[in-house]
Amino acid sequence: MASPDTAPMKALLADHAAQDWRATIAGTDRPYLMVAGRDSQFWPAAHASESAELNPLGRSVVLENCGHAANMDRPNEFNTVMLEFLDSID
Structure with a gap:
């Protein structure tokens, strides 16, 4: 995994x-799942439902x-919701 503490990674993350x-989300033609952590240090968790809408x-x-980092903070729960989502796709 690339360190977020390098200049290129900081620039990428800031961008x-x-x-x-x-517009990208609204225009996608594939099913997608937005997973958010309630206690995200970066954005309100509501961004997940607002994006899905x-x-x-x-x-x-x-x-x-x-x-x-939901996949690292709660890996079992993250994997469960991801697998349920993938199983639900036709």
Whole structure:
């Protein structure tokens, strides 16, 4: 895994955070799942449901007692919701 403490990674993360992804999300033609941690250090967890509402193919889950890195903070719960989502795709 690349360290977020390098200059290139800091630039990439800053650029990613500054972008408005709503048009991309609204225009996707594939099912997608937004997973958020209730206690994210970066954005309110509501971004997951708000993003999923942009497109009928979107779904969202908020993991409780979880920070921004849901897959690392709550790996079992993250894997469960991801597998359930993948199983639900036609």
